[in-house]
Amino acid sequence: MESRGAISEEKSDSALVNKGQSQVRVAVVSAGIVSPLGVGLEETLRALRAARDCISPITQFDITECRCKTAGQVPDEQLISATGNGRRMKRLHRASRMMICALDELMAQAPGFRPDLTVVGTTSGGMSFGEKYYRTLHGRHGERMAPAWIANYPPQKPALDAHEAFDFSTPCQVIANACASGTNAIGHAFECIRSGRYQHVLTGGYDALSELVFVGFDSLQAATPEKCRPFDQTRSGLVLGEGAALLALENLETAKMRGANILAEIIGYGISTDNHHLTQPHPSGSGPVQAMQRALESAGLPASAIDYINAHGTATPFNDAAEGNAIAQLFSKSVPVSSTKGMMGHSLGAAGAIEAIIAILALQDQLLPPNINFRRSDPSIDLNIVANEPRSARLQTVLSNSFGFGGANASVIIQSLAA
Amino acid sequence: MSLGIAGMGWITPLGGGLASVWERLLAGESAKAEAIHDSLGRTTYFAYRVPTSSLSDAPKHARLRRSSAISRFAVGAGLEALNNSGWKLDEISAKRLALIFAISNGGVIYTKRFYHDIVESGAHTASPLLFPETVFNAPASHLAAILEITGANYTLVGDGAVGILAFKMAEDLIEANTVDHCLVVGAEETDWLLCDAYRKWRLLRSEPPIEAFGTPARGMILSEGAGAILLSRKGSIQIDQVLSGRNFVRRKDAAAGLRKLFAEFNGDAGAELVIASANGTFIDVAEHTAIVECFPGALVYTPKPALGESVAAGSLWQVICAAKALSDQQLPPVLNAAEANGVRTNRRRLDNLKIRRALVSVCGLNQQFAGMKLSV
Numbered sequence: 001m002e003s004r005g006a007i008s009e010e011k012s013d014s015a016l017v018n019k020g021q022s023q024v025r026v027a028v029v030s031a032g033i034v035s036p037l038g039v040g041l042e043e044t045l046r047a048l049r050a051a052r053d054c055i056s057p058i059t060q061f062d063i064t065e066c067r068c069k070t071a072g073q074v075p076d077e078q079l080i081s082a083t084g085n086g087r088r089m090k091r092l093h094r095a096s097r098m099m100i101c102a103l104d105e106l107m108a109q110a111p112g113f114r115p116d117l118t119v120v121g122t123t124s125g126g127m128s129f130g131e132k133y134y135r136t137l138h139g140r141h142g143e144r145m146a147p148a149w150i151a152n153y154p155p156q157k158p159a160l161d162a163h164e165a166f167d168f169s170t171p172c173q174v175i176a177n178a179c180a181s182g183t184n185a186i187g188h189a190f191e192c193i194r195s196g197r198y199q200h201v202l203t204g205g206y207d208a209l210s211e212l213v214f215v216g217f218d219s220l221q222a223a224t225p226e227k228c229r230p231f232d233q234t235r236s237g238l239v240l241g242e243g244a245a246l247l248a249l250e251n252l253e254t255a256k257m258r259g260a261n262i263l264a265e266i267i268g269y270g271i272s273t274d275n276h277h278l279t280q281p282h283p284s285g286s287g288p289v290q291a292m293q294r295a296l297e298s299a300g301l302p303a304s305a306i307d308y309i310n311a312h313g314t315a316t317p318f319n320d321a322a323e324g325n326a327i328a329q330l331f332s333k334s335v336p337v338s339s340t341k342g343m344m345g346h347s348l349g350a351a352g353a354i355e356a357i358i359a360i361l362a363l364q365d366q367l368l369p370p371n372i373n374f375r376r377s378d379p380s381i382d383l384n385i386v387a388n389e390p391r392s393a394r395l396q397t398v399l400s401n402s403f404g405f406g407g408a409n410a411s412v413i414i415q416s417l418a419a
Numbered sequence: 420m421s422l423g424i425a426g427m428g429w430i431t432p433l434g435g436g437l438a439s440v441w442e443r444l445l446a447g448e449s450a451k452a453e454a455i456h457d458s459l460g461r462t463t464y465f466a467y468r469v470p471t472s473s474l475s476d477a478p479k480h481a482r483l484r485r486s487s488a489i490s491r492f493a494v495g496a497g498l499e500a501l502n503n504s505g506w507k508l509d510e511i512s513a514k515r516l517a518l519i520f521a522i523s524n525g526g527v528i529y530t531k532r533f534y535h536d537i538v539e540s541g542a543h544t545a546s547p548l549l550f551p552e553t554v555f556n557a558p559a560s561h562l563a564a565i566l567e568i569t570g571a572n573y574t575l576v577g578d579g580a581v582g583i584l585a586f587k588m589a590e591d592l593i594e595a596n597t598v599d600h601c602l603v604v605g606a607e608e609t610d611w612l613l614c615d616a617y618r619k620w621r622l623l624r625s626e627p628p629i630e631a632f633g634t635p636a637r638g639m640i641l642s643e644g645a646g647a648i649l650l651s652r653k654g655s656i657q658i659d660q661v662l663s664g665r666n667f668v669r670r671k672d673a674a675a676g677l678r679k680l681f682a683e684f685n686g687d688a689g690a691e692l693v694i695a696s697a698n699g700t701f702i703d704v705a706e707h708t709a710i711v712e713c714f715p716g717a718l719v720y721t722p723k724p725a726l727g728e729s730v731a732a733g734s735l736w737q738v739i740c741a742a743k744a745l746s747d748q749q750l751p752p753v754l755n756a757a758e759a760n761g762v763r764t765n766r767r768r769l770d771n772l773k774i775r776r777a778l779v780s781v782c783g784l785n786q787q788f789a790g791m792k793l794s795v
Binding site for chain 2: 065066123131135137140143151154156163169170172176188191211212216217218271272278279290405407
């Protein structure tokens with residue numbers, strides 16, 4: 001392993017040069033979130049403050065033969081109460097309902113927001129409708145609903161449903177970069193505004209639990225029958241989650257001119273591809289190092305400017321080792337690190353967007369979100385983990401990581417506007 | 420905007436190789452539809468498959484050992500596009516190259532196998548080898564590993580319009596100076612399960628042919644393969660405009676959407692050639708209406724009667740057809756076009772076209788439409 005912080009020292013000059021370029025600044029002017037932590041920003045913040053464990057036994061499908069029995073789930077009653085249960089809504093997939101619910105909260109804060117472009121991330125969209133369709137084919141009965149399932153199954157459909165619900169007619173790019181999708185979407189949306197090519201971009205991510213994906217992670221033995229314990233010495237895997245989170249991005253100057261309430265500023269984005277293996281990161285953490293380094297260069301900041309890292313932290317032995325290694329190469333040991341997946345599970349394509357909003361809440365509330373279920377430090381991971389309880393801290397700049405299958409790595413840097 | 424095509428490659432049911440497939444299209448050849456059987460034992464469908472011989476030049480790479488057909492199609496097309504450009508990829512240039520992948524149905528063969536095992540025999544039989552290949556970005560990951568791309572790698576999902584959305588993303592990345600080149604790839608594989616789904620969705624025809632602009636619209640036949648286009652700041656074929664389109668709610672709204680899209684294309688001369696996505700479904704009606712209104716004098720070509728409906732790969736094939744028509748000034752015949760359909764579809768190969776601008780119109784099967792304007 002390189003000595004701690006060595007890479008960031010080398011790169012700080014080029015990063016600072018980048019800062020000198022005149023580029024449009026990017027504001028987050030509103031946000032909406034649905035996750036196992038709750039519906040809405042306020043409920044999410046309360047859950048973070050309380051270090052609430054929102055993992056529960058799976059109820060949506062049969063998991064008798066799986067090792068893992070739990071997940072972070074958004075209760076149907078919450079979705080129904082948030083979106084209603086009219087005839088059209090009943091036909092939509094849960095992922096669509098979550099997106100509509102998140103967009104509803106976002107639009108309540110910024111009623112005039114009309115995006116020029118939508119960039120969102122997902123991994124499986126309405127997968128469970130595809131499962132129902134296949135099961136009816138296999139069982140040779142109950143195919144009456146098949147056309148509706150097929151029409152609402154495609155992964156982009158929840159984004160289009162949310163557009164329809166709010167009468168948006170906007171080009172919609174749906175990124176499916178596995179578990180990095182949400183952060184990739186936010187990063188690309190950020191670059192679209194920063195380049196001056198767009199003024200308003202709707203971004204975020206969504207995913208709903210599905211049997212196929214759940215069994216898939218179980219078959220890889222990446223999911224744990226125990227508690228999810230990111231960065232713990234005894235960590236044994238992830239638990240899945242679900243949710244949707246959306247952010248309204250806008251050119252900061254125009255947002256200020258119209259007196260918009262600005263939640264935070266996105267200042268950097270890094271993307272990298274690790275070609276080591278389809279499902280495993282290179283143990284050196286080279287992919288995450290590149291993504292974080294590129295995000296720092298994009299922000300024009302040295303690593304020492306980062307006050308908190310919201311880690312990908314899935315709690316699989318491979319991910320946490322590689323990510324821990326990568327963070328240690330770039331940052332000083334004092335920077336606080338936590339993964340919030342122990343509280344809510346890994347919501348795949350939604351994770352990056354949910355965690356970006358958690359990072360914004362951390363900035364607003366001057367709070368370090370807790371890394372729950374942490375018992376024992378892993379001697380091979382030398383990080384300042386925010387163990388089990390939230391902490392107060394002076395935060396100006398935070399970094400959020402997402403890494404996925406296919407070697408997809410993405411990092412975003414978010415700053416409070418006062419910084 | 421300064422965006423050009425530096426190289427192209429495709430793997431189709433008419434075989435692989437840019438020159439070879441184009442020659443076969445010019446000669447009026449159509450792919451042969453194969454009968455594929457529902458493994459649950461009820462129905463036979465027809466689909467256009469990629470001949471095995473088209474992949475004989477595939478690299479012997481560890482990533483391709485267990486990969487699904489879709490990944491091998493994508494690698495074949497991607498490598499051809501790079502070779503066709505003459506550009507040598509090295510460690511430095513690879514960092515300034517983004518891979519942008521467009522997919523609609525994705526790795527359906529392994530996804531079905533994986534889920535079938537769960538349904539048939541229980542979750543404990545689910546294969547950890549198959550599951551990673553079911554993820555939408557698996558083909559992009561394999562191609563990135565083979566090309567040793569370590570920078571930006573995006574997979575976009577959507578209907579047929581997703582190919583054009585991928586070009587828009589490429590344009591945004593190159594214009595923002597994030598990268599110098601983008602390799603845009605669209606790929607699909609086909610399977611009886613997709614045929615069943617599209618049949619239940621009332622979009623599939625029970626057997627060939629695909630009749631373009633026919634009344635009534637009798638449906639399409641699925642196909643598979645890949646298309647790849649290397650974009651650069653320069654190229655003999657310029658991309659003048661990419662409109663990443665909108666979404667429509669009902670099929671009957673598609674024509675109005677396309678009309679609006681066509682109106683957004685700038686330039687006073689309009690389009691001399693429209694490469695349409697007409698495939699024997701409601702799309703034909705929508706495109707017909709919009710073309711007649713906006714570009715009544717334009718020549719119209721659709722490759723789908725010859726190659727089938729390959730969704731995300733299909734939109735890349737349309738762009739390749741537009742680029743080849745502009746560069747070679749030739750146009751293949753539209754196969755099985757309805758008589759007196761009201762648009763200028765040619766029934767014979769055309770040479771010496773003398774055209775400078777072409778429009779690619781893509782209306783997807785699931786609520787999205789988009790377009791692109793190219794010139795020589």
